[in-house]
Amino acid sequence: MVNYTIIADPKVKDDLKVARDFLNSRRKGFGKKFLSEYRITLKHLQKNPDFQIRYNDIHCLPMKSFKYMIHFRIDEPNKSILIYAVLSNYLNPDRYWIK
Structure with missing residues (x-):
């Protein structure tokens, strides 16, 4: 089984920060749990x-556990995954989804 290389768009860092800050504003420590789950999800994705x-x-x-989705494209020849966004499921897709 081949592990894919993950390459994240620089905007993903901003998506993660916004999500972390929002979740921490709802309940202390949720942002940390979110980032931990994100890292675990990336390992499965690889x-x-x-x-x-x-x-x-x-x-x-x-x-x-969180209502967020990782949006990505697979580059099969290079065995890599290009992550474009990590977005809340509650956001308006017409405004935030990649076109």
Whole structure:
């Protein structure tokens, strides 16, 4: 089994910070739990990136405990995963999803 290399767009760092800050504002420590779950989800993604295609050729992987999805594209020839966004399921997709 091949592990894929994960490459995140620089904007993903901002997505994670916004999510962490929002979740911490709701309940202390939730932001830390979110980031921990994100890292665990990436480990699963490296081993098996074949998740549902939601639009164009962008795959989406929902996080287990938080209402967020990782939006990514698979570069099969290079065995890499290009992460474009980590977005809340509550956001308006017409405004935030990649087109």
